[in-house]
Amino acid sequence: MEKFKERRIIKLLKKSPEDGVHMAIDVYGSAVKTICTNILKDLKKEDIEEAISDTFFKLWKNIDNFKYDKNKSLKSYIYAIARNTCFDKIKNSNINSSLFSVDENELGVSINMEDEYAKKHNEKIIKDTLDNFKEPDKSIFILRFFYCERVKDIALKLDLSEKKVENILYRSKNKLKEELIKGGIIYEEDSRNVK
Template identity: 40%
Template sequence: MNDEKLVRLLKHKPSKGLSTAIDIYGGLVKTIAIRIIGYENQSDVEECVSDVFVELWKSIDNYNRDKGILKNYIISIARNVSINTYRRKVVKHEVLPLEENDMEIDFDIDNEVSKSINKGIINETLNDLQQPDKDIFIRRYYLFESIKEISQSLNISTKMVENKLYRGKDKLKTALISKGIII
C-alpha cells in the first residue's frame, strides 16, 4: 500500500487506517520502542507502541509527503514517544525525597548553552548529508540500528554502511572544529 492511500485511510476511515498502519509498521515501531525503553519493560513497550499509532492518527494532518516518506514520519513519532515514555519511567523511579539542605540547585548555564549550540551544529551537518548517508546516520545513532540491519534494509553492503558512517562522523567532526568546538 502506498503512502497516499494509507494517509487517506487514516483520515477518512481511522480504524481501518490504524489497523493497516499497525500491520505495516508495527514491527518497526516496536523495535524502536524496545531499543529506547528496554527489553525488560514489555508492558511499557506495548503501551508506547499503542501511543505511537494514536499519535500518528492525531497528527496525520501534519504529515507532508514533500518532506519525506510516511515511514520516516512514523519513525520520528516512534522515537519521540519512546524517549518520552523512557524519561517518564526513569523520572518516576528516581524521585527521592529532598532534605531541606538539598534544595540548592547546581545548574551549569555554560554547559547547557554549549549543548544547545552543539545540537544545532549537529542538526545542520546532518541536514547537509545526502541520502542515503543521512538515513544511515540517523538509523545508526538515533534509532540504534545495527550496521547489519541498516545494510539489509537499504540493500547495500555492510562495508558501504561502515564507510558512510565514517565519512559522516568525519564531516561532523570537521563542522564542530570549524565552529570552534574542541574535540
C-alpha cells in the same frame, strides 16, 4: 503494492481514523513493536506497549503533515515517529543519563568520564548537540552508538542506503567531536593533538 497500501492507510486515517489505525497496525505493527522493544529494552513492558500505541496515535494526529513529495514513504514516517516516541520516553525516564555515555575511542577524543562533574558536563554537551541534530541524523547516531546497531540494520530500518548511513555517521561524529573540543572537559594532551 506498498504505495497502494500506504495511500489506502492515509485515506482511511483522514476519513475513518479507527479503520486507518487498524490497517496501519496490521501492516506496520510488527516492525514498530521491534523498533520500540529494541530502543526501550531497559524500560518496563508497559512502557514499550505505551510507546507502540503512542506511535499510532501520533500517526493519526499528524497524518496531515505527511506529504508524499517531501517524505520518502509512509513506512519511514511511521518508523521515525516510533523512534522519536521512544527517545522522548527515555529522556523522561530515570535511565536518561546512561543514554549519553559515548565511547571516546569512537569520537577520536579522550573525554574525561572519570570525574563526576566532568562526566555530567560532557553528557550535557552530548545531549544538547544530539537534540539539535535533524532527522534521520539523530536516530542514526543514537541507534549506532547507544544501541550498537550495525550500519546494515540501521539502513534497512530507516530505508536508506548503507553509504548514506555511513556518511551521516561520519558527519555527526565530527560535529559532536567539535562541540566536545569547544566546550567539553577532555584530556589536555589530546586536545592539543586534535586537528
